[in-house]
Amino acid sequence: MPDTPDIADRRDAVCVIGAGASGLAAIKNLREHGFEVDCYERETSVGGAWNWRHDRSPVYAGTHLISSRPLTEFPDFPMPDTWPDYPDHKRVLSYLERYARHFRLEDDVWFGTEVVSVVPVGDGRWDVTTQSTGGGSERVQRYAGVVVANGHNWSPARPEIPGDFRGQVIHSAQYKDPAQLRNRKVLVIGGGNTGCDIAVEAAQQASAVWHSTRRGYWYAPKYLMGRPADQVNDRTLQFRLPLRLRQWLYRRVVALTTGDLTRYGLPKPDHQPYESHPIVNSQLPYYLGHGKIVPVPDVTGFDDASVVLADGRRVEPDLVITATGYRPRFEFLAPELLDSAEDGRPDLHLHAFARKHPTLAVVGLVQADFGLFPLAHWQSVAVARWLRLRASDPVRAAAVQQKESTRPLASWSRRRVVPTARHWFEVDHVDYLRAVEGLLREMEPAK
Amino acid sequence: MKSELLRFDDWTRPVEAVEREVVSLTEEADKDLPPLLFVPGLGHGAWAFAEHWLPQATARGFAAHALTPRPGGDLRAHVHDVVQVAASLPRQAVLVGQGAGALVVAYAMGRYPVRAAVLAAPVLDGRTTLWAALRTNPGGTIPALFGGRLRLSRKQLFGPEMPDERARELLGRVTAERPRRELIKHDPAPRPVGDPPVLVVGSPDDRVVPRASLDRTATRYGGAPLLFPGMGHDLMLDVAWAEPIEAILDWLTKELTQA
Numbered sequence: 067m068p069d070t071p072d073i074a075d076r077r078d079a080v081c082v083i084g085a086g087a088s089g090l091a092a093i094k095n096l097r098e099h100g101f102e103v104d105c106y107e108r109e110t111s112v113g114g115a116w117n118w119r120h121d122r123s124p125v126y127a128g129t130h131l132i133s134s135r136p137l138t139e140f141p142d143f144p145m146p147d148t149w150p151d152y153p154d155h156k157r158v159l160s161y162l163e164r165y166a167r168h169f170r171l172e173d174d175v176w177f178g179t180e181v182v183s184v185v186p187v188g189d190g191r192w193d194v195t196t197q198s199t200g201g202g203s204e205r206v207q208r209y210a211g212v213v214v215a216n217g218h219n220w221s222p223a224r225p226e227i228p229g230d231f232r233g234q235v236i237h238s239a240q241y242k243d244p245a246q247l248r249n250r251k252v253l254v255i256g257g258g259n260t261g262c263d264i265a266v267e268a269a270q271q272a273s274a275v276w277h278s279t280r281r282g283y284w285y286a287p288k289y290l291m292g293r294p295a296d297q298v299n300d301r302t303l304q305f306r307l308p309l310r311l312r313q314w315l316y317r318r319v320v321a322l323t324t325g326d327l328t329r330y331g332l333p334k335p336d337h338q339p340y341e342s343h344p345i346v347n348s349q350l351p352y353y354l355g356h357g358k359i360v361p362v363p364d365v366t367g368f369d370d371a372s373v374v375l376a377d378g379r380r381v382e383p384d385l386v387i388t389a390t391g392y393r394p395r396f397e398f399l400a401p402e403l404l405d406s407a408e409d410g411r412p413d414l415h416l417h418a419f420a421r422k423h424p425t426l427a428v429v430g431l432v433q434a435d436f437g438l439f440p441l442a443h444w445q446s447v448a449v450a451r452w453l454r455l456r457a458s459d460p461v462r463a464a465a466v467q468q469k470e471s472t473r474p475l476a477s478w479s480r481r482r483v484v485p486t487a488r489h490w491f492e493v494d495h496v497d498y499l500r501a502v503e504g505l506l507r508e509m510e511p512a513k
Numbered sequence: 514m515k516s517e518l519l520r521f522d523d524w525t526r527p528v529e530a531v532e533r534e535v536v537s538l539t540e541e542a543d544k545d546l547p548p549l550l551f552v553p554g555l556g557h558g559a560w561a562f563a564e565h566w567l568p569q570a571t572a573r574g575f576a577a578h579a580l581t582p583r584p585g586g587d588l589r590a591h592v593h594d595v596v597q598v599a600a601s602l603p604r605q606a607v608l609v610g611q612g613a614g615a616l617v618v619a620y621a622m623g624r625y626p627v628r629a630a631v632l633a634a635p636v637l638d639g640r641t642t643l644w645a646a647l648r649t650n651p652g653g654t655i656p657a658l659f660g661g662r663l664r665l666s667r668k669q670l671f672g673p674e675m676p677d678e679r680a681r682e683l684l685g686r687v688t689a690e691r692p693r694r695e696l697i698k699h700d701p702a703p704r705p706v707g708d709p710p711v712l713v714v715g716s717p718d719d720r721v722v723p724r725a726s727l728d729r730t731a732t733r734y735g736g737a738p739l740l741f742p743g744m745g746h747d748l749m750l751d752v753a754w755a756e757p758i759e760a761i762l763d764w765l766t767k768e769l770t771q772a
Contacts, residue, residue, distance in 0.1 A: 098626060098707040136527040141520065142625050142706055143600050147530035147593070169605055169626075297525050304521040444518055499518040506518075 073193060074207045079104055080453065081194045081209040083184075083398075085175045086114015087162055088430025088442040089215035091140065092449070093171045096213070099450035104207070105171075108180040108199045112166045115219050116159045118242075122220035124260075124392070126242045128267055129155040131437070132259050132346050134294035138437025140165065141444070151294045181398045184212055190425040190456075195398075211425040211453050213446070218394040218431055223487065225255065225390050229368035233382075238264060238389035246385070247271040253373055253383035255365055257283050258488065261389030262347040268387075269349075269358035276381050277350075280364045281484070282333035284316065287323045287348045295346065296435070303496045313339045330354040332361045342484045343492060344435050391488055394431060404428065411490050415470060416478055416501060418445045424456060424467065433488075436495035444502045451509045466508045477501055515700065517623070528593040534581035535598055536563045542576035546769070547628040548602045551579040551749075552595055552621075554612025554636065555696070556665055556687040558582075561611075561747070565754045573762050578602070588620065588695045595621040604628075607765060611749060612636050612721065613696055622711075623703025629768055630705070631761050632734070634715045634746050638726040639697030649720040662689035669720045671745040674752045683750055705734075710768045712736065714757050716744040739764070 078101065082092045085107035093103050109120045118125045131138055131152045139145040143165050149157060166172050182195040182204060192212045197204045222237040238260050244267050252272040254265045257279035265277040290298045302312050316339035328334055332354070335342075353359045363376040372380040393410055404412035405421055412428070413421065420426040427449040430442040456463040475481070478501035483489040536559040542548070549570050551562040559579035570577040580598050582591050595617055599606040605628040610618030615635030622630055636642050646654040646669065653664035665687055667680045705711065713731035715738050717724045731738040741748065741757050748757045 094626075136523050141518075144596060146601065147528065147597055167603060168600065297527075300521060300524045304525060496519060500516075503516060503518045 072206060074205075076102070076104060076207050076209050078102065078210045078457065080211040080213060081106070081181075081184075081192065081207070082174075082213045082215060083181050084114060084215040084217060085109075085112045085166075085171075085177075086215065086217050086430070087116065087439050088217070088446070089114065089213075090162060090166055090171050091439065091443045092213045092215050092429050092446040093174055094165075094169050095443070095446040095450045096453075097169075097174070099454045101211075101450065101453065103174045104209070105175040106179045106181050106194075106196050107175050107177050110177045111163075112172065112175070113159045113162045114217050116155055116162055118155060118159070122217075124219050124239050125155045126238075126264075127244060128263065131158065133296050133435075133437040137296050137300070138439055140439050143168065152288065183398050184214075184403075184426075185400075186403070186423060186426075190423075192425065210457070212427075213449055214396065214399070214426070214428045215430050215442075216396065218491075219392045221393050221395040222388075223391050223393045225365075225388055227365055227368055229374070230370065231368035231373070231386065232371045233384050233386060235386045235388065238387055239392075241387055241389075244271045249273050250384040251382065252276070253278060253362075253365075253381060253386045254389055255386065256389030256391070257281070257345065258343065258389060258391060259345055259347065260391075262345055262350050264387055264389055265359050266347065266349045266353055269353035269356075274383070275353075275359045276362045276383065277359050278362045278365050278375070279332070281337075282328070282335040283342060283345045284320055284335055284339045285324050285327065285350060286316075286320060286344055286346050288346050289348065290319065290323065299435070300496075309340065316340065324351050327351060327354065330361060333363070337484050338482075340435075340480075340494070341482050343433055343488060393487065394490075409487070411487070415473075416445070416448070416498075416505070417491050417493065418449065419452070419470075424463075425453065427452075431491055432493050432498070433491045434493050434495040434498065441493075441495065441498065444499060444506075448502055448505050448509075451506060451511075455509050466505075469508060470505060473501065473504070517703070522589070528590050531583050531594075533583065533594055533598065534559055535578055536560070536567065536581075537576070537578045538567050538571040539576040539578075540571070541574070542571065543574035546575050547604050547607050548576040548578060549607045549609055550595065550599055550602070551577065552608060552610040552614035552618050553579065553582065554610070554614040554616075555663065555692055556690050557612070557614075557747075558686075558688075560686060562749055564750060566609075566749045566758045569755065569758045570762060573766075575607075575762070575765075576602075582614070582617070587693055588617065588699065591617045592620045592624060596625045599625050599627070607631070609633065609761065610635065612746060613692075616696070616699070616702070619702035622705035622709065624706070626707030627705070627709045629710045629712070629765060631712045631714065631765075632730060633713075633748050633757065633761075634719050634722045635713060635727075635730050636696065636722060637702065637730045637733075638722075639699065641723055641726045642721055643697050645721055645723050657692050660691065663692050664689045669745065670747040671751050672716075672718060672743050672753070674743070675745070676752075683747075712761065712764050713738040714741065714748065714761060715739075716741045716746075716748065718743055719746045721746040 080101045082105040134151045180199045185193045222239045247268045248271045251274040252268045253276045255278045268275040367374040406412045429445045480492045553561045558581035562579035567577045607629045608618045609631040611633040613636045615632040650666040657663035711734035715727040727738040744751045
């Protein structure tokens with residue numbers, strides 16, 4: 067293939083897109099496997115979504131971890147054991163900054179640089195076009211592999227609500243500070259963890275709060291018997307209890323702790339536990355019980371000053387916050403490279419490996435009942451080991467690829483889930499890590 | 514095989530946080546050199562390294578730290594403490610473990626990508642070590658087999674050149690501990706993450722770790738042991754303490770410039 071003179075060939079180097087938690091883990095693990103790495107980060111600092119200074123950060127003042135510390139830290143770089151069970155976003159950012167400094171990851175990051183396009187040039191190599199964030203001249207460099215770690219919690223999914231509304235409507239991405247809620251009448255739309263957390267903050271600040279959810283959920287408490295609930299839950303996984311038994315236990319535990327929320331007007335869950343992303347919130351039932359949060363059904367339309375609900379009722383908030391989540395976006399990649407469907411859902415092996423492009427991978431595109439950092443860590447170890455094996459032993463790599471193609475989808479991807487975009491990347495962390503470990507063992511370096 | 518990824522122990526019952534004793538010498542440290550973290554073995558504390566090796570490392574520009582193992586802690590807790598301290602340092606650390614501290618370092622290497630590691634007189638072959646201890650110091654060892662305390666003897670820790678008075682003084686600081694069964698019987702140490710360079714140092718005259726055991730450990734980590742004849746098990750306290758630490762720092766400097 068003829069080389070155009072302005073393409074700088076980085077030979078065996080790998081390009082990482084994004085210097086958030088997943089990108090940092092990718093740099094570190096690629097380097098440990100002997101790769102040179104160039105990482106492009108559109109912002110001027112690390113931390114991605116967890117850095118509240120970044121304009122794409124979804125973090126607000128009260129953001130804290132939903133999964134507890136031991137289930138959230140990188141497996142090879144623990145958070146300080148003196149930290150609380152559920153650190154807040156400032157601590158999480160400082161943790162990522164220390165991780166980057168500790169391993170000197172910033173040496174390989176090009177800050178203030180965004181990726182414009184990533185194009186395959188055959189033979190598994192990629193032309194990556196970059197430019198200064200927001201403009202400037204473009205630069206093309208050629209890499210042996212590309213690891214996409216651009217995050218999936220920055221492009222807001224906004225519901226389409228018919229009609230005109232006189233009040234203010236914002237997405238939860240624009241919610242930063244409880245002062246935005248003070249003494250206002252607030253409607254929070256969305257039953258995810260963010261929606262519930264904002265509803266609770268609103269209950270403490272606003273003059274009236276409605277919380278609109280489409281269906282009933284299993285609201286788990288953050289603590290059980292004095293331990294973070296996820297740590298207790300993992301015991302049932304450790305002993306490999308069958309799913310049905312775990313679902314029964316979950317229902318029992320929720321009945322004994324959170325209790326029956328239909329009493330407050332919330333709908334009954336229309337699905338079994340473990341079939342939707344877990345909602346962990348101890349305070350929501352408390353404020354429901356104190357009448358500070360009024361549960362309401364789905365919103366069907368706006369009408370001047372009022373919001374029309376599915377049951378025909380109308381409420382008149384000053385502020386509507388749509389906590390309706392985010393969608394993954396890969397503007398720099400042609401959709402077919404990730405086998406993306408029309409709705410934007412990529413189809414990747416283990417939610418990480420592009421099926422037709424062995425040197426293209428995505429790290430951090432999973433949702434689990436677990437912290438994301440450890441999953442992103444093991445994904446990036448698998449990607450690094452795969453790229454190494456492919457370069458050093460193509461025959462064995464082909465055998466691994468063949469074997470992986472027979473790995474049943476149901477073994478690592480949670481199939482029985484509420485069919486919404488929210489659950490595109492939902493996995494059970496134990497099943498998922500078992501599958502990744504299986505892949506890692508196949509690629510174990512020869513002793 | 515135990516799973517490296519599924520860490521139910523850490524997820525369901527994390528090690529309790531304790532106040533850790535760390536002695537640090539960081540003045541005049543060269544920022545481009547990795548920090549060193551020294552991990553002592555049974556009965557010893559950070560003081561054992563603070564005597565000679567810590568200042569010697571600082572003199573060569575390395576920030577140097579030594580951790581006292583938590584009293585009564587099991588292997589898992591000791592590994593946890595080492596990884597916690599290592600991760601709290603500003604840069605990727607070099608771990609140096611001596612005796613049973615080397616066992617802790619060998620395990621910690623499976624949990625934290627060390628910049629490099631040094632296993633000094635490593636107690637990695639439990640049974641061999643036990644036989645050697647029974648031969649050299651039956652009176653101090655046998656009670657430990659039945660839940661009593663382990664009293665280490667002068668013959669085990671120091672070479673013949675150690676003056677009597679100094680030997681008594683040092684032995685007075687070594688605490689008699691109840692060793693856990695896992696010191697002798699444990700799973701093989703995990704594969705180090707990140708494939709770091711590992712050096713094994715020891716003495717052919719060590720009455721705790723026999724020569725054959727040193728060779729086995731070194732082979733496992735892909736090398737041969739660096740030997741300091743005439744010295745006892747406590748390489749950092751024995752009369753010739755300067756030789757091993759200088760050799761370690763020379764090796765480290767070479768490894769760092771090669772990278």
